[in-house]
Amino acid sequence: xxxxxxxxxxxxxxxxxxxxxxxxxxxxxxxxxxxxxxxxxxxxxxxxxxxxxxxxxxxxxxxxxxxxxxxxxxxxxxxxxxxxxxxxxxxxxxxxxxxxxxxxxxxxxxxxxxxxxxxxxxxxxxxxxxxxxxxxxxxxxxxxxxxxxxxxxxxxxxxxxxxxxxxxxxxxxxxxxxxxxxxxxxxxxxxx
Amino acid sequence: xxxxxxxxxxxxxxxxxxxxxxxxxxxxxxxxxxxxxxxxxxxxxxxxxxxxxxxxxxxxxxxxxxxxxxxxxxxxxxxxxxxxxxxxxxxxxxxxxxxxxxxxxxxxxxxxxxxxxxxxxxxxxxxxxxxxxxxxxxxxxxxxxxxxxxxxxxxxxxxxxxxxxxxxxxxxxxxxxxxxxxxxxxxxxxxxxxxxxxxxxxxxxxxxxxxxxxxxxxxxxxxxxxxxxxxxxxxxxxxxxxxxxxxxxxxxxxxxxxxxxxxxxxxxxxxxxxxxxxxxxxxxxxxxxxxxxxxxxxxxxxxxxxxxxxxxxxxxxxxxxxxxxxxxxxxxxxxxxxxxxxxxxxxxxxxxxxxxxxx
Numbered sequence: 239x240x241x242x243x244x245x246x247x248x249x250x251x252x253x254x255x256x257x258x259x260x261x262x263x264x265x266x267x268x269x270x271x272x273x274x275x276x277x278x279x280x281x282x283x284x285x286x287x288x289x290x291x292x293x294x295x296x297x298x299x300x301x302x303x304x305x306x307x308x309x310x311x312x313x314x315x316x317x318x319x320x321x322x323x324x325x326x327x328x329x330x331x332x333x334x335x336x337x338x339x340x341x342x343x344x345x346x347x348x349x350x351x352x353x354x355x356x357x358x359x360x361x362x363x364x365x366x367x368x369x370x371x372x373x374x375x376x377x378x379x380x381x382x383x384x385x386x387x388x389x390x391x392x393x394x395x396x397x398x399x400x401x402x403x404x405x406x407x408x409x410x411x412x413x414x415x416x417x418x419x420x421x422x423x424x425x426x427x428x429x430x
Numbered sequence: 431x432x433x434x435x436x437x438x439x440x441x442x443x444x445x446x447x448x449x450x451x452x453x454x455x456x457x458x459x460x461x462x463x464x465x466x467x468x469x470x471x472x473x474x475x476x477x478x479x480x481x482x483x484x485x486x487x488x489x490x491x492x493x494x495x496x497x498x499x500x501x502x503x504x505x506x507x508x509x510x511x512x513x514x515x516x517x518x519x520x521x522x523x524x525x526x527x528x529x530x531x532x533x534x535x536x537x538x539x540x541x542x543x544x545x546x547x548x549x550x551x552x553x554x555x556x557x558x559x560x561x562x563x564x565x566x567x568x569x570x571x572x573x574x575x576x577x578x579x580x581x582x583x584x585x586x587x588x589x590x591x592x593x594x595x596x597x598x599x600x601x602x603x604x605x606x607x608x609x610x611x612x613x614x615x616x617x618x619x620x621x622x623x624x625x626x627x628x629x630x631x632x633x634x635x636x637x638x639x640x641x642x643x644x645x646x647x648x649x650x651x652x653x654x655x656x657x658x659x660x661x662x663x664x665x666x667x668x669x670x671x672x673x674x675x676x677x678x679x680x681x682x683x684x685x686x687x688x689x690x691x692x693x694x695x696x697x698x699x700x701x702x703x704x705x706x707x708x709x710x711x712x713x714x715x716x717x718x719x720x721x722x723x724x725x726x727x728x729x730x731x732x733x734x735x736x737x738x739x740x741x742x743x744x745x746x747x748x749x750x751x752x753x754x755x756x757x758x759x760x761x762x763x764x765x766x767x768x769x770x771x772x773x774x775x776x777x778x779x780x781x782x783x784x785x786x787x788x789x
Contacts, residue, residue, distance in 0.1 A: 265491035266488065266492065268487060268491055269484055269487065272483075272484055272487055276480050276483075276484075280475055281473075285473075290473065290474075290475065290476065293473065294476065294479050297475075298486070301483060302486075302490065305490055305491060364470075365470050365473070368470050369474060372471070372474060383471060383474070384477050386444065386448075387468065387471040387472055387474055388475075388476055388477065390448055405437070408438065408440075408441045409437055411441060412436065412437045415440070415467055415468065416464070419467055422467070
C-alpha cells in the first residue's frame with residue numbers, strides 16, 4: 239500500500255514538473271498551477287494575518303510574483319507549493335517589517351520558517367482542503383455559507399435575499415457543514 | 431429524522447462565533463466538529479476572488495494589464511491593499527498603491543514619455559511660428575483681359591468713303607490721303623489756303639495707319655496730277671458726297687461708305703462678336719521685374735484676323751522691365767475663335783490687357 243502511495247506521489251510530482259515547464263515556456267499555462275495551489279497559499283496566508291482583505295491582498299501578490307519569476311524556478315524535486323509558500327512567507331515578512339518594528343521578531347520567525355515544512359503544515363492543508371470543498375458544495379448551500387461566514391449576514395437577511403424561510407436557510411447551513419465534515423473525513427482517510 | 435433543534439442550536443452557536451449573540455451556550459459534542467469547521471470558514475476568501483485573481487494573472491501572462499475595480503459592487507476591490515488611509519483609485523507611476531489595478535510601470539513610463547514628446551512638439555511649433563518672419567510670396571501671377579478696341583470710326587462696315595468736294599469738272603487729283611482722326615474738322619482740299627485764319631490739319635475719319643509724309647494730298651487711286659478736289663460734294667477728294675478720300679461715300683478713306691478704311695476691319699459690337707481666346711498661354715514674368723517686384727498692366731492693340739491669329743501687335747500702354755516684350759511674345763502665340771458677323775468670321779481690332787502681379 240505504501241508503494242502504491244509513493245508511486246502516486248511520484249506521478250503527481252512528474253505531472254507538476256511538466257506543468258511548471260509548460261508554464262515557463264508559455265505563461266498562459268500558469269493558470270493550471272494557480273488552480274491547484276490557490277487554496278493552499280490562501281490558507282497559509284490567512285492563518286498569519288488578521289483580516290480577509292489583507293489575506294487576499296498578499297495571496298494576490300504572491301501569485302503575481304510567482305508568475306513574474308517563474309522563469310527563475312529550478313526543479314529540485316520539491317513541490318511547487320513550497321516555492322509559492324516561501325514567496326508568501328517573504329511577502330508577509332516584508333509587510334510586517336513595513337508595518338512596525340515591533341513585529342520584527344515575528345517577521346524573522348516567518349522568514350526562518352522552512353517553506354517545505356509550511357507546505358506540509360497539517361493545519362494549512364486542512365484549511366486549504368476545507369476551502370476547496372466549499373467551492374464544490376451545491377450552489378444553494380455554498381451561497382448560504384458565503385453569506386453567513388464571509389458577509390456575516392444573519393439567517394433572517396439571508397432568508398430575505400433567497401426568498402425562503404429562516405428554517406429552510408438554517409437547514410441549508412446545517413447540511414452544508416455536515417457535507418463539509420463528511421468530505422473532510424473521507425478525504426483525510428483517503429490521504430492517510 | 432427531525433433535525434430542527436440541531437439546526438437552531440448550531441445556528442445559535444454560529445451567531446456566538448460570529449459575535450452576533452451574547453449569551454454563551456454549551457454545545458453538544460455532535461456540534462463541536464461542525465463549529466470547528468465554522469471557525470475555519472470565517473477566513474474564507476470572498477466570493478469570486480479566486481476567479482478574478484486568475485483573470486488578472488491570465489491578462490498579465492498575456493502581457494497586458496487589466497482593471498478589475500468595480501467588478502463586484504457587493505465586495506471591496508480585489509486585492510485591495512491594506513493601507514487604510516489611502517483610497518487612491520487610479521494607478522500611479524510611482525508607488526505601489528494601485529487599488530486593484532495591476533499596472534506595469536514600463537507602460538506608465540512609456541505613456542509619460544509619449545505625452546512629454548507631444549507637449550514638446552506642440553511647444554516647439556508655437557515657438558517656431560512666433561519666430562518666423564513673414565515672407566512675401568513672389569510667385570508671379572498674370573491675368574489677361576480682352577477688351578474691344580475702341581475704333582476711331584463708326585460701327586458699320588468700314589470701307590471708308592471718299593467724296594468730291596468742289597463741284598469741279600476734273601476728277602480728284604492724285605496724292606496721299608491725309609492723316610486719320612476721330613473727328614474731321616477740315617476736309618482735305620487740293621488747293622489749300624496758304625494763309626488761313628485758323629490753321630487746321632485736314633483729316634479723314636479712319637483707323638490710324640502709317641502714311642507717307644507728303645504735302646500733296648489727294649486721292650491715291652487717281653492718275654490726275656492737276657490739283658482738283660473732284661466733281662463730288664462736301665469737301666475731300668472724289669466723285670461722291672462726304673468728306674473723305676476715294677471713290678466711296680462718307681468721311682473715310684477708300685471705296686466703301688461712311689467712315690473707316692479700306693482694309694476690311696470691323697468694330698466689335700452691333701452684330702460683330704468678340705473673339706474668344708482658345709489657346710492663351712500666360713506670359714512669363716521677367717526676372718528683372720520679379721526682382722524689383724514690378725507689377726502693373728501692359729495693354730496691347732491687336733488685330734485678330736478671320737483666321738483667329740493675332741497680327742499687328744502694338745504696345746498701347748507700356749510697363750517696362752521686359753514685361754512688354756514678354757506680353758508680346760506670349761500673345762503672338764495665341765489663337766482665337768475669330769469675331770463673327772452674321773456667322774461669318776471677320777477681322778477686328780481689340781485691346782489685350784495683360785496684368786502682371788506678384789502675390
